[in-house]
Amino acid sequence: MINHWVFKCKxxxxxxxxxxxxxxxxxxxxGIKFHLMMCDLCRRYKKQLDLIQKAxxxxxxxxxxxxxxxxxxxxxxxxxxxxHLDSL
Amino acid sequence: MPATWVDKYxxxxxxxxxxxxQDESAxxxxxxxxxxxxxxxxxxxxxxxSEKTWLTSxxxxxxxxxxxxKYREPIFEDDHLESQSLNDQFDDSxxxxxxxxxxxxxxxxxLEQKSFLAVVKKCLKQIPKRPATxxxxxxxxxxxxxxxxxxxxxxxxxxxxxxxxARALMRTxxxxxxxxxxx
Numbered sequence: 001m002i003n004h005w006v007f008k009c010k011x012x013x014x015x016x017x018x019x020x021x022x023x024x025x026x027x028x029x030x031g032i033k034f035h036l037m038m039c040d041l042c043r044r045y046k047k048q049l050d051l052i053q054k055a056x057x058x059x060x061x062x063x064x065x066x067x068x069x070x071x072x073x074x075x076x077x078x079x080x081x082x083x084h085l086d087s088l
Numbered sequence: 089m090p091a092t093w094v095d096k097y098x099x100x101x102x103x104x105x106x107x108x109x110q111d112e113s114a115x116x117x118x119x120x121x122x123x124x125x126x127x128x129x130x131x132x133x134x135x136x137x138s139e140k141t142w143l144t145s146x147x148x149x150x151x152x153x154x155x156x157x158k159y160r161e162p163i164f165e166d167d168h169l170e171s172q173s174l175n176d177q178f179d180d181s182x183x184x185x186x187x188x189x190x191x192x193x194x195x196x197x198x199l200e201q202k203s204f205l206a207v208v209k210k211c212l213k214q215i216p217k218r219p220a221t222x223x224x225x226x227x228x229x230x231x232x233x234x235x236x237x238x239x240x241x242x243x244x245x246x247x248x249x250x251x252x253x254a255r256a257l258m259r260t261x262x263x264x265x266x267x268x269x270x271x
Binding site: 008052055059078088 | 090093094095098099100102103104106107108116119120123124127128175178181182183184187188190191195196198199204205208209212223224226227233247248249251252255256258259262263
């Protein structure tokens with residue numbers, strides 16, 4: 001009976017990710033909670049996924065990130081674009 | 089002022105595109121197309137948002153168009169390899185074989201470390217392109233998962249799977265690089 005409520009780590013890793021994109025059913029949310037209470041590896045997995053999301057957010061929003069996360073356009077390309085804009 | 093756009097916003101726009109499509113020459117083309125489009129439309133720019141925001145929104149649409157075109161084909165060869173490497177991390181009963189390693193005593197502090205963010209940036213480039221793009225698109229302001237799936241031409245169900253793979257692949261890549269560094 002309890003098997004219906006016990007998710008395997010493999011399923012949990014998928015559900016944790018899905019919960020970041022979609023609201024899961026109550027059963028799934030409880031299943032995750034229950035599993036995470038007992039499984040420190042999956043707890044760690046979830047923390048790492050949260051960390052990655054924050055890091056990717058920092059990197060892709062150049063406004064928030066520092067200058068060394070911005071990749072400069074090559075000077076040649078800048079010249080090419082300027083020339084192109086002048087021709088318009 | 090259009091004359092200053094390249095110098096003022098070129099690097100920013102380039103980075104914005106690059107982190108989402110992982111393709112240097114395509115990103116450069118997108119910057120050029122964006123500035124050219126902005127030039128022709130500059131009369132329509134009312135000045136109610138900043139120049140940067142306005143240019144970014146033009147770029148955003150061009151990025152989505154680019155991705156739509158690129159991922160018109162729904163099936164990719166690398167999908168099979170991706171799922172194989174992720175399934176290998178679990179035993180037959182669905183439990184972790186080794187499981188995630190610890191990355192730091194205080195994981196939150198990692199976000200303040202440039203070396204950690206550099207590893208994350210590297211991994212975004214290294215994992216297969218479609219999962220990487222899916223993940224990066226999530227960080228595009230206001231894009232719902234539905235839009236992301238549509239643009240990448242994948243069904244809703246596949247969408248969750250692809251995002252799951254992207255995250256799992258990122259995690260594995262980061263762990264390898266980060267824990268190697270500390271040894």
